[in-house]
Amino acid sequence: MTLMPFRLVAYHRVSTARQGRSGLGLAAQEAAIKTLARDRGAEVIGTYTETESGKRSDRPQLLDALQLARLTGATLAIAKLDRLSRNAAFLLTLRDSGVRFIAADMPEANDLTVGIMALVAQQEREAIARRTREALAAAKARGTRLGNPNGAAALRRAGKGNEAILGAVRENADRHAEAIRPLIEELRAGGCTSLRAIADALNARGVMTRRDGRWQVSNVRNLLTRLDV
Incomplete structure (x- = not known):
């Protein structure tokens, strides 16, 4: 019986269209996942790149990447989970997908880690927004x-x-x-x-x-x- 090789679906994310066109941060993400695949002896069977702002909650490329991983039994590969730690929508989608994932910078991360990061991200974003509103109101007064x-x-x-x-x-x-x-x-x-x-x-x-x-x-x-x- 031939064992199926370890397979990865690569997911990259840039936050603006300008970054997507310029390759800002993209080359480093691609290099990190390629290194991860080489070190793990894995095959990258699909690559998805998301260009979206921090205000958007929909992640069509992420959903497509998760779907491919789900259908093929592959593992979703992310370059840097820590840089996405404030993006609650991304983290919750990842946690609830039922797909295995691995982050090049945090290979030990698991569902519990991601769930905690999502809660902290949500709380931090709300706290920052509240403090900013209060400060602006006080300054205006x-x-x-x-x-x-x-x-x-x-x-x-x-x-x-x-x-x-x-x-x-x-x-x-x-x-x-x-x-x-x-x-x-x-x-x-x-x-x-x-x-x-x-x-x-x-x-x-x-x-x-x-x-x-x-x-x-x-x-x-x-x-x-x-x-x-």
Whole structure:
């Protein structure tokens, strides 16, 4: 009797259409799953890439990937489960699918792990939204002009009382930086180490700054500092 080889269905996720076109984060995810397949002696029988925003709850590519895994008895392979830990919809869909899964960065993860992560993700998102609403309401009551084009700098000048808003700004900046981290690692591994070279490479790939602008040396320096690179 010939044993069927260990089979994987690869699932990648990028959060915006621009990231999907530029390959931002995609190459690193593909490499992680290929390494996982090689180390486990597995065959990748299908690959699905989702391009969706954090606000969407539907995951058509994920559902297709789960369906293929379910029909073939394959295991769903994910590159980085930890980066999806705040996406409750994804985690709950994964937990309730009945399909075996493996994450390249957390191979020990199981249904219990994912269930706990989903609950924490839901609670954290609701807490952040509540704190932001309360902070905005308090700032408005004090007469603070909201939507200042100077952003975080204006909030710092406004003084105390805007900590929650500043926290939300910092969190958005951190999230954007983490999304770019795999590409930065890829560029540096390929010998692209100077600030100017990294800026040029990001611009050449169509990757935008958090404010949808072109990369300058100062932007890259700030990004690397935020990533502690």
